[in-house]
Amino acid sequence: MISQPFIHLATLLFLLSSSFAFPNYADVLKRQEVEDANSPFPPVNPPLPPGPPEFTGAKLVNDPAHPWEPLRDGDVRGPCPGMNTLASHGYMSRDGVASPSEMVTAVQEGLNMENKFAIFVTYLNHLMNGNLVTDLLSIGGKTSKTGPDPPAPAHAGGLSVHGTFEGDAGMTRGDAFFGDNHSFNQTLFDKFIDFSNRFGGGFYNLTVAGELRFQRLQDSIATNPQFSFKNVRFITSYGESVFPVNFFVDGRQTEKKLDMESARLFFSDMKFPADFFRAPMPMSNEGLSEIFQMHPFLPGGNVDGKVDNFVVDPASATFDTPSCVLYEDILNTVKGLYPNPTGVLKRNLIKNLRFFYDGFSAVFSDGCAEQFPYGQQ
Numbered sequence: 001m002i003s004q005p006f007i008h009l010a011t012l013l014f015l016l017s018s019s020f021a022f023p024n025y026a027d028v029l030k031r032q033e034v035e036d037a038n039s040p041f042p043p044v045n046p047p048l049p050p051g052p053p054e055f056t057g058a059k060l061v062n063d064p065a066h067p068w069e070p071l072r073d074g075d076v077r078g079p080c081p082g083m084n085t086l087a088s089h090g091y092m093s094r095d096g097v098a099s100p101s102e103m104v105t106a107v108q109e110g111l112n113m114e115n116k117f118a119i120f121v122t123y124l125n126h127l128m129n130g131n132l133v134t135d136l137l138s139i140g141g142k143t144s145k146t147g148p149d150p151p152a153p154a155h156a157g158g159l160s161v162h163g164t165f166e167g168d169a170g171m172t173r174g175d176a177f178f179g180d181n182h183s184f185n186q187t188l189f190d191k192f193i194d195f196s197n198r199f200g201g202g203f204y205n206l207t208v209a210g211e212l213r214f215q216r217l218q219d220s221i222a223t224n225p226q227f228s229f230k231n232v233r234f235i236t237s238y239g240e241s242v243f244p245v246n247f248f249v250d251g252r253q254t255e256k257k258l259d260m261e262s263a264r265l266f267f268s269d270m271k272f273p274a275d276f277f278r279a280p281m282p283m284s285n286e287g288l289s290e291i292f293q294m295h296p297f298l299p300g301g302n303v304d305g306k307v308d309n310f311v312v313d314p315a316s317a318t319f320d321t322p323s324c325v326l327y328e329d330i331l332n333t334v335k336g337l338y339p340n341p342t343g344v345l346k347r348n349l350i351k352n353l354r355f356f357y358d359g360f361s362a363v364f365s366d367g368c369a370e371q372f373p374y375g376q377q
């Protein structure tokens, strides 16, 4: 079962509207208060997350202003085909390092991601894997381009860090246990195609998403002695499964099914199909409850370092628990990364937690109260 608040998420999101115009990247930069102009990595006072864009319909996004370009030395890419594609088309910095506000603008503009949902996922990633002092996050692995390291155990490791966005049982990326947790994996993509042929008539649709999600969980249980699937990763993995249907299908198409040619372009080449139109309305995780209900699954992991030894974790958040269970888990992770912040770091932590809660409480609308582990401003 999935809690009612979550099921109604999609409907609620469509009702959200706003008169904000989305700022472009230059405006965002201008608004950032640069605090030490002489440092190559000045501490940044993070701006408010962007509001929704004025126009939220379908439009050509593979346009002359956003040409695909091949990777240059030093450009980083990671586990998320959507972010990779946006960077390769210049919707965000092509080097794969940007501020969370720039990333929210990019996913809204290039993929029509719903504003509060975009804020929720982006600031979650930033709190876990970003550099909170320089306000920079890598869409791939760790890079010096996000600035000097924060005090350990924080790591500013980027989206490739295992267990938050990136995680086990991914669709086209291997489990971290097997070494490479972020590169496109042809064997796994062949499985994606095979399932699309078997359950979707050659296309990836929600039926395929539900079957492949379940199969990937069985694969990991059977082969990965360190398989872990709980809390944030449990929730985001189902999002990952519906994203291709919601974001990679041309916005002029009425049937929500992704052809294999387009899938390969996004997953492997980080490229929009020629003449690609983004979704016709702001999207988030529509279809999630349908695919979950095809094969309901409880969070947990393989224990004692053994395969085929899956044990349910009753403490983990599920779609059925109050959203506060997930919120507590996220706050505990943040507090573990930042036990004793001071100065700019502390101020930026407080701000980023505030921005994150703004998205979280809109996405999970069952009324979990905001907490202030580092105080309020």
Ligand SMILES: *[C@@H]1O[C@H](CO)[C@@H](O)[C@H](O)[C@H]1NC(C)=O
Binding pocket: 141, 142, 160, 161, 162, 176, 177, 179, 180, 181, 182
């Ligand atoms: C995931 O991949 C990145 C980049 O290769 C690597 O730095 C990181 O250690 C990996 N994470 C795990 C848990 O293996």
Ligand SMILES: *[C@@H]1O[C@H](CO)[C@@H](O)[C@H](O)[C@H]1NC(C)=O
Binding pocket: 174, 175, 178, 180, 185, 186, 187, 188
């Ligand atoms: C791709 O994934 C398969 C299945 O998990 C794995 O056996 C293989 O080693 C991976 N290939 C690479 C190049 O990582």
Ligand SMILES: *[C@@H]1O[C@H](CO)[C@@H](O)[C@H](O)[C@H]1NC(C)=O
Binding pocket: 199, 200, 201, 205, 206, 207, 208
């Ligand atoms: C996916 O495609 C298959 C094959 O055409 C079809 O039977 C199934 O109903 C589709 N699923 C959805 C959710 O549209």
